[in-house]
Amino acid sequence: MNRKIELLAPGGDVDAIKAAIIAGANAVYCGLETFNARNRAANLTFDDLLGVISLAHRYQCEVFLTMNVVILENEIPTLVKLLNQLVNTGIDGIIVQDLALFHLVNKHFPSLLIHASTQLTTHNEGQIGFLAKVGATRVNLSREMNLAEIKSLTRYAHDLDVLTEVFVHGALCIAFSGQCYSSSVSVGNSGNRGRCSQACRDEYDITAAGNKFPLNLKDNSAYFDLPELVDAGVDSLKIEGRIKGAQYVHTVVDSWRKQIDKFVESGKLLSDDSNLYKVFNRDFTNSFLKGNLTKDMFIDNPRDNSFKHANDKSNAISVVQIQEAQQTLSSDKDAIVSLVADKVSQLSIEKISLSLHFSGKLNEPLTITAVTKDTTVEIQSAVTLTLATDSRIDEAAIVKRFKSLKQSEFELLPFNFDGLESDLSIPFSQLTQMKNQLLFKLTKREYIGAVTLPALTHYPKLNTQPTLSLLICDEKDVDLCDVTDADIYFKLPESFKVNDNKYIDIFLRNPRLIPWFPAVLIGKDYLESVRLLETVKPKRIVSNNTGVAFIATNMGIEWIAGPFLNTTNSYALLTLQERLNCAGAFISNEINRNQIKNIARPKNFKMLYSIYHPILMMTSRQCFFQQTVGCNKPSIEDGCMLKCEKATTITNVKGISFAVDKQKGGYPSIYNHEQFLNIDAVEDLSHLFDEFFIDLTDIGSGSKAKIDKVELVSHFENVLKGITESKTSLKQLVTISTNAQYQQGL
Incomplete structure (x- = not known):
């Protein structure tokens, strides 16, 4: 099989992202502290994101940023400020729910690739046509789709040059994503803003059918459905879990990596999924994929099922047997924690130290020498330095125009001006051009200048009286x-x-x-x-x-x-x-x-x-x-x-x-x-x-x-x-x- 299948992993914090990378994820999705539908995750600072992108790219792993919430009018300026920063980071895509992002990105930030979030409830061909028309490059199909539906939708998406991704592991919402308002109505925390209080996991008065948690689904696992997903043409296999820790992420990604590699190499599957039961789970179901919506999809306990599974697997009945099963699982969990902690500690998201040396004499070009631990780059101005009249190229003028490099993956060391003579001048626009040229040589990316949105016109109503x-x-x-x-x-x-x-x-x-x-x-x-x-x-x-x-x-x-x-x-x-x-x-x-x-x-x-x-x-x-x-x-x-x-x-x-x-x-x-x-x-x-x-x-x-x-x-x-x-x-x-x-x- 020659087609690449992307394994897309969750990253709720830096350690979870490191765990995903080292376990073999092809891509990770993560969120910042704003505009992201997992506010209960630790999430990243912008500097964290820069370090994560740099680290991931060294391992040929892509990074997608979740911006998958509805946006309020007063947040648009902050959103645009963030997009101005993101467009120069090398981010591989943004995951969005709000249709506003399509307008803003298409018009002002076309180099950013847009992925349609599961919150957009994509489940028919027309919706894929809609998303393609507004600028999506991939869509996350609704978790409720069965394999035949996924295959049909993926074929249609590919005709429109749109990729598809499918959730293959992790928590299941009982509601259609993007169409759940239970948390918003009951406690004022909207799932469309990443603040879901998980009413579906709540305890209720015992029902006539004898259940205390009547809305609680088992977790999703398509571990043994990989051949059918490959046959369906799915481009990305997505693991849910941005509020899970590094141990969970590493275990699940590692298990899926091995399963994919085994299938690619031999056309066969691994038969052992026991590691998936050693981390948090609510037991597993693949019933949505199979289109077999049975009572077995539910479990009357929203908490971790791993210890019960250990008892069942060992047929533990007596107190001694149960203690032995629990001790074995606890030891396995401790081993996972130790293993992942050791692996994660070996990865760093620290910025690359960058030293800038400015030099120049009268009637000669201004020269900037940039030095990192791996490379040295030298650039020169297109015009020569002249004697200053009003505006001087002094330290303050240079710092003002190069300080934006702090928003890149580089950690700026103090600037060196030892080789720059005083009372000289060149047009300040030359400094900006040199900064952009320097960034291109260091990152191989064209620098994109900041966008300022024009004020919108508030057009009048069509009729005076509503x-x-x-x-x-x-x-x-x-x-x-x-x-x-x-x-x-x-x-x-x-x-x-x-x-x-x-x-x-x-x-x-x-x-x-x-x-x-x-x-x-x-x-x-x-x-x-x-x-x-x-x-x-x-x-x-x-x-x-x-x-x-x-x-x-x-x-x-x-x-x-x-x-x-x-x-x-x-x-x-x-x-x-x-x-x-x-x-x-x-x-x-x-x-x-x-x-x-x-x-x-x-x-x-x-x-x-x-x-x-x-x-x-x-x-x-x-x-x-x-x-x-x-x-x-x-x-x-x-x-x-x-x-x-x-x-x-x-x-x-x-x-x-x-x-x-x-x-x-x-x-x-x-x-x-x-x-x-x-x-x-x-x-x-x-x-x-x-x-x-x-x-x-x-x-x-x-x-x-x-x-x-x-x-x-x-x-x-x-x-x-x-x-x-x-x-x-x-x-x-x-x-x-x-x-x-x-x-x-x-």
Whole structure:
């Protein structure tokens, strides 16, 4: 086999990165202290990153920087400052979630390669087309994909010169990444900001199925699925674990390195995966890859399973046998710690010492001699030194222009000016050119000057008075068309019967309805969504799925980015408009008034905001009912999506309850027991938003009492007109509600 398979390892701190490098990783991904979705990891300083890049490159290992969080408007200047630094570091790629990065990098930092994070929920061909169009060079496919889906998506990605990577080991989220708001809703720590509190690992009141941890999945391991992943054409095998230590990283990377090398050399696999059980694990499953979503994917204990595995492997039953098994494992763990500590101690990320000597005489060029332990470089100015009149090339002028070298991989020693005569001058621009020339000779990289973003224009609203829009999901609610002029969106399911025209006919019968596409559309459900677009040819849609948006763009259909695209800043809007001809976007309900108010509207662009909806916490491809109320089926079948409509409630040990909801044609989802009701936003932000939106579906209703929908529409329309009585009436009608996310923000 000639094709290179990249082994991509996590690096939550410097020691973990060293461990990954020495264990044989082809690439590592790591984060700085900001803009990174693992804030619980130790993470790196910028100087650490420079040292890590230098060290990794000496071992032919690439480094990718995680910038995989949504970005707030007030963070854009800091983000650009960081990009100005990164572009001159030799970083091999950045991993991003926020669409703003695509605009900024494409326009101002095109030498940076962009990798689409798993947070972008990539699971259909259209999404890969979308990401290719906005500038991604590789995509991390959703962890829920099976091998057949991975193979099909990878083939399509390669046709677009996009690489694919797949998680092959480590923790599994039960929710679709990028579509989990459980931590944000319950404790105010958003997973879209790297602050996930792992509600899926929480303990709950024991369920009817007898489980205390009904949302807790085993860890992922595709150790014995390598041949199928190679056959699928996957370019990168990614290990999860940026909050794990060096011992874990070394053990897992070393095991995978040996497995890959064995397969490349012989076409066969190693049969022993016992080392993987000697470090933290929750037991292992490959069920997502196999497309076999069984109860066996769950484990009713979120803590380390390694000691239980040791007992089971040794068939330890008696106290003595258990003690022996535990002692053996403890000794093995101690040996791993000692081995890794010794190996890590031999690697250094210290900067390379750089000595600069400046010399020159009247009518001769200025000469700079740069000396490191490995090389000596000499450069000369393009013009000769002249007698100074006003501006002198003195020590202060030189230090000012060369101090930026501190932001490189070099440690600057005190400058030497012994050979430079006084009262001489050359244009200061020559010094800058010489610094850039010097950097190129030392690093073989062209120096890229700093970018300053121009101020964005805040274009006016399309209409002075904001309008109301509403969402329904049942044709019986079409009668609302008779009582309001509001835009009426019709929510499509996440699963369709193949070649069934039910929803096509609804739109053909009711041309006023605007299709609303969900965030997750996999396989035949994506294809059926495309067929609906091609048959109905609507003038406008709302899409929470970038794959459908990509198709709509190609068909010339006007589209609006839905609320589950997590849009939080002006530059994300520019990416949507300039690259995908998007006509408008919902602003994320995770951000507060102050985080919203300075977002700049692009020209002729509509901005929308939801003020009433059920609060989605998570959506999963797995079944929430297997571990809660129980299910007689041993695994999820094809018909489960279309037929099942169970519902239950789970309550955590803190006494907080959540509604578990499964609609026909939908994925299992969990909702907060409170409704989102944010009348304050109408008063605060009517100058900014063109449209305020209300969800009148009964999906995820939780504790929501059945309220007359005509009455609701009337009150919300009155709120937009400033009628105070309707605000009071709504608060009385919607008895269990919150707008906590609007108050706390991200």
